[in-house]
Amino acid sequence: MEISLVLTAVISGGFIGAVLGFIGAGGAMVSVPILLYLFDFSAINATTAALAIVFLAAVSGLAPKFKSNDVLVKEALIIWALGLLTSIGLSLIVTKIPERAILVGFSMVLLGAAYSMIKEPLKAQPEKKMPVWALLLLSLLIGALTGLFGIGGGFLAIPILVLFFHTPPNKAAGTSLLIIALNCFTAFLVKFSIWDQINWRYPLIIALAAIVIARIASKLAAQTPTVHLKRGFAFLLLCIACFTLLTQI
Numbered sequence: 001m002e003i004s005l006v007l008t009a010v011i012s013g014g015f016i017g018a019v020l021g022f023i024g025a026g027g028a029m030v031s032v033p034i035l036l037y038l039f040d041f042s043a044i045n046a047t048t049a050a051l052a053i054v055f056l057a058a059v060s061g062l063a064p065k066f067k068s069n070d071v072l073v074k075e076a077l078i079i080w081a082l083g084l085l086t087s088i089g090l091s092l093i094v095t096k097i098p099e100r101a102i103l104v105g106f107s108m109v110l111l112g113a114a115y116s117m118i119k120e121p122l123k124a125q126p127e128k129k130m131p132v133w134a135l136l137l138l139s140l141l142i143g144a145l146t147g148l149f150g151i152g153g154g155f156l157a158i159p160i161l162v163l164f165f166h167t168p169p170n171k172a173a174g175t176s177l178l179i180i181a182l183n184c185f186t187a188f189l190v191k192f193s194i195w196d197q198i199n200w201r202y203p204l205i206i207a208l209a210a211i212v213i214a215r216i217a218s219k220l221a222a223q224t225p226t227v228h229l230k231r232g233f234a235f236l237l238l239c240i241a242c243f244t245l246l247t248q249i
Contacts (some may be wrong), residue, residue: 016054017213019233020217022217022218022229024173026233027053027210029151033243035203047149047150048150052188053203053207053210054210055180062218065218070170079135079139082139086143087142087190088147091147091191105149107244107245109149109151114237114238117159117233146186157179158176
């Protein structure tokens with residue numbers, strides 16, 4: 001292994017872990033382009049390896065959230081279970097979809113995620129129960145994102161939980177991490193036929209670094225203002241999305 005690539009993997013993993021730990025979402029949105037552009041992975045290999053990286057980092061970040069009771073376990077399990085239809089279904093056919101279509105779609109998702117993070121946060125309000133139709137729609141959308149793009153869907157779950165159902169941000173982030181972990185693990189298992197096509201050396205290094213930093217960042221998240229961090233991350237996603245779109249023109 002090249003020393004420069006090892007260092008790149010460690011730094012990349014630290015960044016992914018920090019994003020997941022502090023924000024509770026976005027790990028796959030940077031994992032995929034990192035694997036694409038820094039480690040020369042194909043789109044399908046990058047989205048598959050990202051699932052493993054983000055799953056391990058999300059599990060690491062979950063421990064502090066459980067200790068502080070910031071995880072809505074029942075809601076996360078329901079969202080994961082309902083989303084299995086689109087997650088598994090699209091995971092099975094994603095290899096038949098042109099790489100260009102996957103990358104363009106991925107860029108559109110990044111733009112949507114950036115917009116959701118730039119929006120002004122609402123003031124704290126009493127929590128509301130999520131209606132069945134909204135729960136079903138959210139679950140299917142998150143499952144589709146995971147199956148197609150290797151994205152856990154946290155960026156979608158968090159603003160919906162906070163903006164529309166008034167879930168406290170820390171609890172929304174913790175719930176998002178559980179949704180991400182469950183979705184990534186399921187989609188990764190479904191893509192077992194691709195595992196032997198991937199060079200796992202660098203993704204494993206990235207994952208190890210992400211595990212360590214995600215645990216630290218998750219502990220600090222409750223005491224750390226994340227508004228400016230989210231906006232900075234949003235602009236990074238905009239840049240990645242624009243670059244990816246330009247490469248496909």
